[in-house]
Amino acid sequence: MPSTTSPLTFDIKPSANPLPEADRLKAFESLGFGTLFSDHMAVIRWSEGKGWHSAEVTARAPFPIDPASSILHYAQEIFEGMKAYRTADGRAVLFRPEENARRFNESARRMAMPELPEADFLAAVEKLVRIDARWIPQGEGSSLYLRPFMFASETFLGVRPSREYIFCVIASPVGPYFKGGAKPVSIWVSQDYTRAAPGGTGAAKCGGNYAASLVAQAEAYGKGCDQVVFLDAAEHKWVEELGGMNVFFVMADGSLVTPPLGGTILPGITRKSLITLAHEEGITVEEKPYSFAEWKADVASGKLKEAFACGTAAVVAAIGMVKYPDGEFQISDGQTGPVTARLRDALIGIQRGQSNDRHGWLHTIAGV
Numbered sequence: 001m002p003s004t005t006s007p008l009t010f011d012i013k014p015s016a017n018p019l020p021e022a023d024r025l026k027a028f029e030s031l032g033f034g035t036l037f038s039d040h041m042a043v044i045r046w047s048e049g050k051g052w053h054s055a056e057v058t059a060r061a062p063f064p065i066d067p068a069s070s071i072l073h074y075a076q077e078i079f080e081g082m083k084a085y086r087t088a089d090g091r092a093v094l095f096r097p098e099e100n101a102r103r104f105n106e107s108a109r110r111m112a113m114p115e116l117p118e119a120d121f122l123a124a125v126e127k128l129v130r131i132d133a134r135w136i137p138q139g140e141g142s143s144l145y146l147r148p149f150m151f152a153s154e155t156f157l158g159v160r161p162s163r164e165y166i167f168c169v170i171a172s173p174v175g176p177y178f179k180g181g182a183k184p185v186s187i188w189v190s191q192d193y194t195r196a197a198p199g200g201t202g203a204a205k206c207g208g209n210y211a212a213s214l215v216a217q218a219e220a221y222g223k224g225c226d227q228v229v230f231l232d233a234a235e236h237k238w239v240e241e242l243g244g245m246n247v248f249f250v251m252a253d254g255s256l257v258t259p260p261l262g263g264t265i266l267p268g269i270t271r272k273s274l275i276t277l278a279h280e281e282g283i284t285v286e287e288k289p290y291s292f293a294e295w296k297a298d299v300a301s302g303k304l305k306e307a308f309a310c311g312t313a314a315v316v317a318a319i320g321m322v323k324y325p326d327g328e329f330q331i332s333d334g335q336t337g338p339v340t341a342r343l344r345d346a347l348i349g350i351q352r353g354q355s356n357d358r359h360g361w362l363h364t365i366a367g368v
């Protein structure tokens with residue numbers, strides 16, 4: 001598919017009606033997740049023959065969508081989730097944004113969508129953060145959540161890849177992802193639903209995966225749980241991941257176990273970073289299939305000490321309680337265990353610019 005080779009030039013059109021500063025400060029007093037949005041958005045359009053064009057940063061506004069627009073019928077849509085942080089020394093930073101740009105294109109390939117050059121993806125994100133820098137919250141656990149996404153925008157009902165797409169980045173100042181803050185989460189083991197099958201779209205970050213997970217997530221809420229964990233589709237035996245987070249197990253010998261990537265699990269950047277940090281701390285990490293039966297047995301025997309979920313939104317969240325149709329069990333007495341806490345603090349320390357960024361994971365946005 002044609003794509004631009006030289007970086008695009010963005011037309012910067014500041015909003016005529018930015019939120020008054022007093023209103024923004026008021027809204028910042030009670031940050032939730034994904035309810036409040038900044039003043040602007042970055043947009044790039046793609047059409048067959050022309051490739052990527054019309055890059056701009058403009059006032060956040062609705063897109064006019066034709067009722068026959070292909071996104072509304074066949075769900076060609078992908079997205080990313082990343083955060084801009086304000087460090088103690090006043091920089092605005094992104095965490096490993098090039099990993100998001102790369103994964104975005106992997107998702108695009110799976111969904112038969114055009115790839116966006118990584119430089120253009122990064123430029124769109126950076127330019128949005130630059131114009132909306134006042135929207136980066138400072139408080140502990142707060143950040144400016146960035147949502148790059150792309151959807152099919154051609155007016156056409158035939159079944160084939162769209163010939164037009166819109167790429168967009170929006171920004172939302174957020175507080176902690178879970179209402180309980182840093183408290184351990186409870187999870188429901190879904191028996192009736194699976195998230196991803198071999199050959200399916202499990203490794204792509206596409207809206208369709210989330211649409212399919214919502215009924216299981218609703219069931220989890222109904223059981224009094226915060227999140228759902230999915231087992232594999234083929235054998236209904238192996239633990240895969242949560243609706244939007246990867247999962248790790250901490251064994252009594254101090255080693256970590258996490259399900260292996262391989263098409264049905266989203267390759268999380270938080271997952272990958274934690275594996276690196278664990279290795280540095282001398283912790284062994286095994287990427288291997290782990291069954292729900294083993295999980296249950298290992299908690300009962302004391303072989304498993306902790307479990308946690310991880311992703312950009314919640315960073316690291318201990319799993320304190322696991323429920324399934326026949327019963328439930330607690331992990332770490334329902335507390336955040338020491339290994340989970342250490343890894344979480346190590347990661348957050350780097351993301352917030354408080355500890356040495358020895359891997360060059362932080363990307364400072366110039367001029368903010």
Ligand SMILES: *Cc1c(COP(=O)(O)O)cnc(C)c1O
Pocket residue numbers: 081205241242243244245246266267268269270271310311312313
């Ligand atoms: C985004 C996502 C994750 C976490 O990925 P990060 O890069 O760590 O944010 C995990 N699982 C699913 C299904 C996801 O969509």
